[in-house]
Amino acid sequence: MDFSSKLLENAVNEMSQLPGIGKRTALRLVLHLLKQPKEHTEFLANALQKMREDIKFCKSCHNISDVDICEICVNPNRNHHIICVVEDIRDVMAIENTGQFRGIYHVLGGKISPIDGIGPSQLNITSLVEKVKSGNVQEIIFALSSTMEGDTTNFYIYKQIKDTNVITSSIARGISVGDELEYADEVTLGRSIINRIPFENSIKNN
Amino acid sequence: MDFSSKLLENAVNEMSQLPGIGKRTALRLVLHLLKQPKEHTEFLANALQKMREDIKFCKSCHNISDVDICEICVNPNRNHHIICVVEDIRDVMAIENTGQFRGIYHVLGGKISPIDGIGPSQLNITSLVEKVKSGNVQEIIFALSSTMEGDTTNFYIYKQIKDTNVITSSIARGISVGDELEYADEVTLGRSIINRIPFENSIKNN
Numbered sequence: 001m002d003f004s005s006k007l008l009e010n011a012v013n014e015m016s017q018l019p020g021i022g023k024r025t026a027l028r029l030v031l032h033l034l035k036q037p038k039e040h041t042e043f044l045a046n047a048l049q050k051m052r053e054d055i056k057f058c059k060s061c062h063n064i065s066d067v068d069i070c071e072i073c074v075n076p077n078r079n080h081h082i083i084c085v086v087e088d089i090r091d092v093m094a095i096e097n098t099g100q101f102r103g104i105y106h107v108l109g110g111k112i113s114p115i116d117g118i119g120p121s122q123l124n125i126t127s128l129v130e131k132v133k134s135g136n137v138q139e140i141i142f143a144l145s146s147t148m149e150g151d152t153t154n155f156y157i158y159k160q161i162k163d164t165n166v167i168t169s170s171i172a173r174g175i176s177v178g179d180e181l182e183y184a185d186e187v188t189l190g191r192s193i194i195n196r197i198p199f200e201n202s203i204k205n206n
Numbered sequence: 207m208d209f210s211s212k213l214l215e216n217a218v219n220e221m222s223q224l225p226g227i228g229k230r231t232a233l234r235l236v237l238h239l240l241k242q243p244k245e246h247t248e249f250l251a252n253a254l255q256k257m258r259e260d261i262k263f264c265k266s267c268h269n270i271s272d273v274d275i276c277e278i279c280v281n282p283n284r285n286h287h288i289i290c291v292v293e294d295i296r297d298v299m300a301i302e303n304t305g306q307f308r309g310i311y312h313v314l315g316g317k318i319s320p321i322d323g324i325g326p327s328q329l330n331i332t333s334l335v336e337k338v339k340s341g342n343v344q345e346i347i348f349a350l351s352s353t354m355e356g357d358t359t360n361f362y363i364y365k366q367i368k369d370t371n372v373i374t375s376s377i378a379r380g381i382s383v384g385d386e387l388e389y390a391d392e393v394t395l396g397r398s399i400i401n402r403i404p405f406e407n408s409i410k411n412n
Binding site: 002004005006007013015019027034041044049050052058063064065066070089092097 | 207208209210211212213214216217219220221223224225226227231233234235236237238239240241244246247248249250251252253254255256257258259260261262264269270271272276277278294295296298299302303316
């Protein structure tokens, strides 16, 4: 693209560094900002910079938090002996929205992915293993997405804690509630048969 | 969405003010910035703010420009008697890319759109009419998109300059080169028949 302004070109180039934002979309967004009052751009730029500079992570579960220990980790009404292992804050938000989990979380910050250059040392794995070895944990629930990277990460952690007394579990994979069987992929359908549950349990959850 | 951090929530809220960016996408983009080195966010924020603060518009054609009079308007090799009227910089870039136009532009900055509260006074129409009345213009080419707003804007300008000696033209509407007739919409196909051109001209352009 041949811009008539370096300022515009810079803004578009920086914007198009974001994932899923191409040059055309970036130009559309930047031109939108130009049509808005100056304050809009200022608020956006400040919010991003302040977030990036001052963001903190909970010292216990590593979730994003404005305080040292997050709301969930300080809540005495939650079961601190059950830890749900997730990839990032989006998973915490999704599980919290269900209202079905009263334990606490451990946020890994990613999955082991050699292709992307992410090894175990870049994730919050050591602190999880330490928590388990301290003896205060009853159950670890693996709730990573079931991709190759997710499975690898689960297994890497599992190997380090399997000799402790902790119970390990994985969230159930199966047909989504309301989905038609015929459209489900084979692997999911296959797993949902192997991992079938007592009928009484399936009624209980409704 | 229930965020565990006000800083994160602010950043997501500001990001989701951009057109076509919902809360989920905004969260994904912001989390991406969190995983990148701090400089990335700084560069983005600075580029946006600097652009919004310092951007200038060409005093002649109103296109975005870092100098008082833009490159196109100062170029002596361009025909300053033919003015192509467009909505914004994206149209200038698109037409420049074709390499088919050697005149100059006049950027309106939008289209008349009562629904969006945009009247003629918010667009760069007066300066265009003045240019025409100064007598230095031979031809005005209307190149706004052919929507109701585009047609209204064209007609509004046309009424003010129709008593001068200027030639007014509109870019050709028709079937895209390479498109199948059967998939063309009726209005476009109809216009392409009414506004047919001598066969020799159609060969010349290939």
